[in-house]
Amino acid sequence: MEKLWIEGGVPLTGEVEISGAKNVVLPLMAVSLLADGIFAIEKVPALNDIKMMAHLLRVIGSKVDYSSKTKTMTIDNSYCSYYEAPYELVNKMRASIYVLSPLLARFGQAKVSLPGGCAIGPRPIDLHLKALEQMGVKIEVNHGYIEAEVDRLKGAEIIFEKVSVGATVTVLMAAALAEGETVIKNAAVEPEVMSVVACLNAMGGKIEKRGDSELRIIGVEKLRPITFKAIPDRIEAGTFLIAAAVTKGEVKITGCEPLHIEALIQKLKEAGCEVQAGDDWVKVSRKGDLKPVDIVTHPYPLFPTDLQAQFVALMSLAKGTSVIEETIFAERFHHVPELNRLDANIVVEGNKCIVTGVSKLSGAEVMATDLRASAALIIAGLAAEGVTKVSRIYHLDRGYERIEVKLEKLGAKIKRIIA
């Protein structure tokens, strides 16, 4: 079984280039189904989740090609004929749900397996389905499958009772070719969502943002395929900044969008780090002790849930106690018992974890439970005394492109082993 072997204690130094964002490429691949012809996405990272989505598109009938050299993916949907997303694919990759509304827009029907839950919580899709029903879709759920049909999607006023990235993207894709106007209130406005908006507009869509969280979409007759560049991965960027901070190093991340990680940058400064930023780079260093910092996760532009686990790992070495509150997912503290195996002192109380900083962490065998928890264990291992071995790193490969190679280039003693 593959593991990551890490010998901690080395301050990370140097520069690292940030890859394209997994969480924008996945929806963009679904968006491609809204147009015939050759759709291309640039800056696509080589990640397992993206490979899974490519496989799903091929099942639907798309021709998908990807070059790990140029990082460009081309998708030709001219011959798509199948409107089913099977269980064995959807249950491995929740973002498969993204194909539901493009299949409806294209075929007037869709059969998509219900996504299962995952380590961080039940992951329902009620907001997606309720919104589609408001747009005229007839939905039944039979034997674990969503069976949906519609003559033509109709514009509607959708008010989300909670902010949902996925449900917002589902409605954007359904509304782009619908009859009439759709208004989404309390929309997610994460950079990845706004990038999907930019892509749909470049394809001929008519979407505009009103105020902080309202999106207005006027349906058009047709969308054309384009070439679109993925935005940098703000979560990978934040993960590297936190890794540099925990090892008392000095790292410059390049090819990123500092605006997308402002909330993290603010918290790193509060924790005693020095942070500088340019147009497409951020440099972080730390000389003195880590100060305890409280975090509450919220939708963008506040502190992202996808950096919560990594920040908990950082705070495990702060001089004092931090309270980290998770408001997005019900069970996103699976990294805590594993961090405590490295001699961290963290207690979970409901949706909060109380992190009492310790003077040092000690290497141990730990197990990854989900994508971002894996990153938290690596961050802790980089700072721990001695060797840490992280198992079940298939979780990691879903969302980080060759993270051990990038970390090794920054001086980390880290390698992938078979053990």
Ligand code: EPZ
């Ligand atoms: C996206 O997931 C991201 N995944 C997640 O990143 C990210 O953590 C999340 O947004 C929040 O930012 C991708 O983009 C592929 P949500 P998504 O719908 O769309 C509840 C990572 O590590 N909800 O914004 O599934 C839901 O349970 C992953 O890269 C409903 O109740 O998240 C959660 O509590 C993890 N009903 C909250 O809303 C619904 O119909 C936010 O979920 C949909 C969601």
